[in-house]
Amino acid sequence: MILKGKSVFSGIAIGKLSIYKQADNQVKRQKIKDTKQEVQRFLNAKEKAKIQLMELYKKALKEVGEVNAAIFEVHQMMLDDLDYIESVTNMIDSQEVNAEFAVATTGDNFSDMFEAMDDDYMKARAADVKDISNRVITILHGSDTSDILGDEQVILLADDLAPSETVQLDKSKVLSFVTRHGSTNSHTAILARTMNIPALIGVEFLATANGKMGIVDGYKGELIVDPDAAVLAEYQEKKKEEEDKKRLLLELKGKENVTLDGRKINLYANIGGVADVANALSNDAGGIGLFRSEFLYLEAEDYPTEETQFTAYKTVAENMAGKKVIIRTLDIGADKQVDYFNLEKEENPAMGYRAIRICLQQKEIFKTQLRAIYRASFYGTISIMFPMIISIAEVKQIKEIIKEVKEELSKSGIPFKECEIGVMIETPAAVMISDLLAKEVDFFSIGTNDLTQYTLAIDRQNPKLDNIYDSHHEAILRMIKMVVDQGHKENCWVGICGELGADITLTERFLEMGVDELSVSPSMILRVRDCIRKIGLS
Ligand code: PEP
Ligand code: MG
Secondary structure (H helix, E strand, O other): OOEEEEEEEEEEEEEEEEEOOOOOOOOOOOOOOOHHHHHHHHHHHHHHHHHHHHHHHHHHHHHHHHHHHHHHHHHHHOOOOHHHHHHHHHHHHHOOHHHHHHHHHHHHHHHHHOOOOOOOHHHHHHHHHHHHHHHHHHHHOOOOHHHHHOOOOEEEEEOOOOOHHHOOOOHEEEEEEEEEOOOOOOOOHHEEEEEEOOOOOOOOOOOHHOOOOEEEEEEEEEEEEOHHHHHHHHHHHHHHHHHHHHHHOOOOOOOEEOOOOOOOOOEEEEOOHHHHHHHHHEEEEEEEEEEOHHHHHHHOOOOOOOHHHHHHHHHHHHOOOOOOOEEEOOOEEEEEHHHHHHHOOOOHHHHHOOOHHHHHHOOHHHHHHHHHHHHOOOOOEEEEEOOOOOHHHHHHHHHHHHHHHHHHHHHHOOOOOEEEEEEEOHHHHHHHOOHHHHHHHOOEEOHHHHHHHHHHOOOOOHHHHOOOOOOOHHHHHHHHHHHHHHHOOOOEEEEEEOOHHHOOOOHHHHHOOOEEEEEEOHHHHHHHHHHHHHHOOO
């Protein structure tokens, strides 16, 4: 079966499909017409649950011995309990409800019944009956996290994935992301680019795809479920060709980012944390152009301490061995929510309390991060940039806080180096005052993802608007040119760190405009270098 979607990163992935179990796995009551088929669905799920339990029993037998493994045998028996089966099937038949609902209700009823018994052994069965019911519901939902946690690499299918969910995934197990929702610039898409794996959005897959073999064609934007042998062989061949191409690109490693007529540009990497540095280095990044520091906060359960942050920044600086590392200060809010910040729900989060706005109001959080960055500066070449800037007043306030931080460090005898200071240009306001901002800072980094969102008044997260979210819009290109010109008048260098920086259809245009640096996903560095080396400006 071929399902159409939209590709957000090209490439081919071949592997087992696994549906990500969303946190919201609630059971809803639904009216069912074909109750016979629904009963069969339940019976199939029950059998699958028994197989899972058998596997668990065998595993437990080896690891924890017979006495402890016995519970999985008990669970298997409970699933064959006639009263239990009859209760579920009868409810489906007589009330014309979905299997999930019948299983959940039966689970609750039986559990209450056991709970009310005097016998302690029977009382304890209350939790077991809930457990087996949950197992069956999970299977009926078509979700099975055990695949994700297993040894096998999978093509991950999900409704959508929030940044807080993707940070928890064992990424070495993911061959590709396929989501029903999400947009080209959602963070799942950005993550896929960083990981250099194909990703599709807008794919209406069925729950029955779970566990089947699948192919993601990131060139055509297709998910092929359960391909036949001929299609599989064709794609295996394509994948091999793709890998050969990648090897060719690797030959560009160590070469300069220089056009045929000698024009050079810096090519840096965007990273989300320490773990991405290896990828940046193996793709020959000249530096880190955007370290999205908010991922340190997204990964944590509480505010990351100065020490935790210091260690992360220091490790990145040291591993980059003197190459420039541009750390962007905390950029949460909008699509990046962190529970412990307790941010209020907003009508309009993209335009709300986020990024530098939080940092300037909750100064202690900001100072902790700046102290960590300055302490780490001693171990490499660190630059700092600030997100969502709209005014000179903000930059002045930031500089005051930096001054305080440096004074405190000096007083405590803690060594640090001077850091280049820059701002992200990702609001139309910042573009329009770029002449003034340039007098205040050392560099600009243009965040085209948000700049497009705010300039075109298009929510970057809204999949319905994906077709008109156009970073090639003349307004955006003129803004980039304007920022480069204004920056250069004041000796302020200018880079692009939004996704547009990696768009090779625009690389020549960026060079003509005089852009000094492009910061792209590590996996895109060599492709952009290849493009630059073929350009011959006259
Ligand atoms: C941008 O907005 O272009 C950017 C680089 O920042 P983020 O995608 O993290 O918002
Ligand atoms: Mg941004």
